[in-house]
Amino acid sequence: MSENLRAKTIPSDWYIDEEILKIEKKNIFLKSWQLFGSTDQVPDKGDYKIKSINGQPLILIKNKNDSLNVFYNVCQHRGCVMIEGDGNANNIKCGYHGWVYDLDGNLRNARGFDKQTIKNKNLKLKSVDHYVWMNQIFVKLQKHANDIKKSLIKIEDIIYPMRFDHYSYHSRSTYKINCNWKVYMDNYLEGFHIPIVHPKLNNIINYKSYKTETFDDFSLQWCHINSKSSPYKKTDVLAKVYYFTLFPNILLNIAPGRLQTNIIEPINATSCNVHFDYYFESIKPNKIIQDVNFSEQVQNEDINICERIQKGLESNGFDYGVFSEKYETGVSHFQSYIEKKVNNG
Numbered sequence: 001m002s003e004n005l006r007a008k009t010i011p012s013d014w015y016i017d018e019e020i021l022k023i024e025k026k027n028i029f030l031k032s033w034q035l036f037g038s039t040d041q042v043p044d045k046g047d048y049k050i051k052s053i054n055g056q057p058l059i060l061i062k063n064k065n066d067s068l069n070v071f072y073n074v075c076q077h078r079g080c081v082m083i084e085g086d087g088n089a090n091n092i093k094c095g096y097h098g099w100v101y102d103l104d105g106n107l108r109n110a111r112g113f114d115k116q117t118i119k120n121k122n123l124k125l126k127s128v129d130h131y132v133w134m135n136q137i138f139v140k141l142q143k144h145a146n147d148i149k150k151s152l153i154k155i156e157d158i159i160y161p162m163r164f165d166h167y168s169y170h171s172r173s174t175y176k177i178n179c180n181w182k183v184y185m186d187n188y189l190e191g192f193h194i195p196i197v198h199p200k201l202n203n204i205i206n207y208k209s210y211k212t213e214t215f216d217d218f219s220l221q222w223c224h225i226n227s228k229s230s231p232y233k234k235t236d237v238l239a240k241v242y243y244f245t246l247f248p249n250i251l252l253n254i255a256p257g258r259l260q261t262n263i264i265e266p267i268n269a270t271s272c273n274v275h276f277d278y279y280f281e282s283i284k285p286n287k288i289i290q291d292v293n294f295s296e297q298v299q300n301e302d303i304n305i306c307e308r309i310q311k312g313l314e315s316n317g318f319d320y321g322v323f324s325e326k327y328e329t330g331v332s333h334f335q336s337y338i339e340k341k342v343n344n345g
């Protein structure tokens, strides 16, 4: 599904104003599925992994039956964040007064409390809905969230027969960038700048084949790559890379033999964190180093440009911009989504 190109960009103050960020957090981030990580990050019974998503402390646990649980990492005694690192255990013990929960979140030992009284209160860790797609774990922090399953099913169709269930998690790189989170998104959503900002990437891709397609809650950019010179797994000459944007802040960068997920988290109105998680089909150290180094180079080029954009947006020299019909439909599509959510919830 495509849509009409916007006449102009959203206003520059939307990239500076803390009030807009507050509305975005309430209307967009809390109402969207978020990416936690992958199932192979908790391979064994009792493995647990903690993360803060949208400022919410969460814990992912593999229970005794090999199922996954996601809870708020918050104790039901007096509300302390229970655990501060990843690990493996038979139960979860709060680091404040030592209450103990089993791997399914049931309170098992309430130190200092009468057993029967506490049993009657039926206390349990608050659980968080999750959904596993090709080993990627998505979490939902509010009841009324977007329909990510519909988008993921569509993506599965688009990339068929490719799947990443068997890919292994490799590593995470985190970048703190001095720009509004939407500057990073806007920049990601067009390949227009590639020949100017990323000369090396431009040599690997077939720029002429670059296409953007927009859907309800996500968009896709894809192009053919030169399999010989790319750092990715060698495939046929028509090999493709896919860049998916799942609104609001999840990016899936899919190249032959490799998945790289990006999560963009606002810190405040003028800075954000970007997490890159790397997954590979097979672990050949040389290839991986080449891929990671190449991604870092492209990322540094993007960071430089995003921080320059932020300075321009904060200046008195710019109010609104305009979109190219040929190259910037993805950015326009994203900004219409943002505008609708900010104005209407």
Ligand code: FES
Pocket (backbone or CB within 6 Å): 075, 076, 077, 078, 079, 080, 094, 095, 096, 097, 098, 099
């Ligand atoms: S807050 Fe966890 S045991 Fe007291």
Ligand SMILES: [Fe+2]
Pocket (backbone or CB within 6 Å): 187, 188, 193, 194, 197, 198, 302
């Ligand atoms: Fe870029």
